Amino acid sequence: MEVREIPSGKITGTVKRLCIEANTLLGEDVIAAYEKGLEKEESPIGKDGLRQLLENARIAETEGLALCQDTGLVVVFVELGQDVHIVGEGLNEAIHEGVRQGYKEGYFRASSLDPLSRKNIGDNTPAIIHVEVVPGNQLRIMVAPKGFGSENMSRVILFAPAAGVEGIKKFILQRVEEAGSNPCPPIVVGVGIGGTFEKAALIAKRSLLRPLGQRHPDPEVARLEEEILEEINKLGIGPMGLGGRVTALDVHIETYPTHIASIPLAVNIQCHCDRHKEAVI
Ligand code: SF4
Numbered sequence: 001m002e003v004r005e006i007p008s009g010k011i012t013g014t015v016k017r018l019c020i021e022a023n024t025l026l027g028e029d030v031i032a033a034y035e036k037g038l039e040k041e042e043s044p045i046g047k048d049g050l051r052q053l054l055e056n057a058r059i060a061e062t063e064g065l066a067l068c069q070d071t072g073l074v075v076v077f078v079e080l081g082q083d084v085h086i087v088g089e090g091l092n093e094a095i096h097e098g099v100r101q102g103y104k105e106g107y108f109r110a111s112s113l114d115p116l117s118r119k120n121i122g123d124n125t126p127a128i129i130h131v132e133v134v135p136g137n138q139l140r141i142m143v144a145p146k147g148f149g150s151e152n153m154s155r156v157i158l159f160a161p162a163a164g165v166e167g168i169k170k171f172i173l174q175r176v177e178e179a180g181s182n183p184c185p186p187i188v189v190g191v192g193i194g195g196t197f198e199k200a201a202l203i204a205k206r207s208l209l210r211p212l213g214q215r216h217p218d219p220e221v222a223r224l225e226e227e228i229l230e231e232i233n234k235l236g237i238g239p240m241g242l243g244g245r246v247t248a249l250d251v252h253i254e255t256y257p258t259h260i261a262s263i264p265l266a267v268n269i270q271c272h273c274d275r276h277k278e279a280v281i
Contacts, residue, residue: 010281015098015099016101031054037239070147076128077142144276156197156201169231187271190254192207192256200266208252209278235247
């Protein structure tokens with residue numbers, strides 16, 4: 001395959017557009033999950049919460065306003081074709097510049113700061129960038145602004161193998177229960193099982209980009225997703241944490257081979273503001 005040149009400006013422009021779209025336009029799958037939740041929800045206050053979320057999404061879309069005041073840190077997954085040559089700025093800087101421009105043009109809150117001095121960087125950079133090199137000459141960019149009410153409720157644990165599937169289920173349910181209303185339910189629960197400490201967290205985060213309602217291709221994992229979703233929705237936390245059946249919109253699990261001595265488990269919680277957009281260049 002011939003090497004294809006992609007100007008860095010094109011990447012910047014695409015990231016800028018995706019930042020604006022992700023912060024103002026919820027995916028059809030998320031809207032459909034709210035609507036399905038509204039049918040399912042038994043509690044009047046829970047139903048009211050879901051109606052407000054639908055109304056919020058409508059206003060954000062028609063007025064071009066941020067879906068939430070917390071416009072997050074920008075997580076960017078890139079699938080970089082091995083036959084792509086980026087011309088101009090480096091890939092990372094092209095992405096950071098796209099975030100800078102998108103957050104300025106969208107009037108979105110800049111939340112990134114130095115973790116120790118707590119001094120705000122001012123333009124919501126740097127983005128958190130994960131690059132995977134894949135065959136081909138295209139560049140796929142997925143932009144996911146991540147709110148921290150939900151990020152703060154996420155955890156990684158490394159179990160001994162004896163914990164088994166029961167230990168995994170128990171930990172996820174405990175995590176969601178302890179998180180309560182903090183992650184702005186109804187939530188999406190991203191789960192990474194296997195790999196190493198960091199790989200488990202990465203696949204948990206990546207699982208959040210899967211469309212809601214889409215099950216894992218492995219029937220056993222898919223069954224586990226459904227089982228955990230059902231259990232979570234029996235906890236009674238409900239929309240906005242005000243009580244009800246619809247605590248989670250979905251559970252997504254990704255797995256990766258691991259070491260004989262461990263079961264790494266990461267639970268990455270996404271709030272109801274389930275924002276992500278992607279483009280292929
Ligand atoms: S966790 Fe999500 S819904 Fe809650 S404040 Fe942050 S971005 Fe908004």
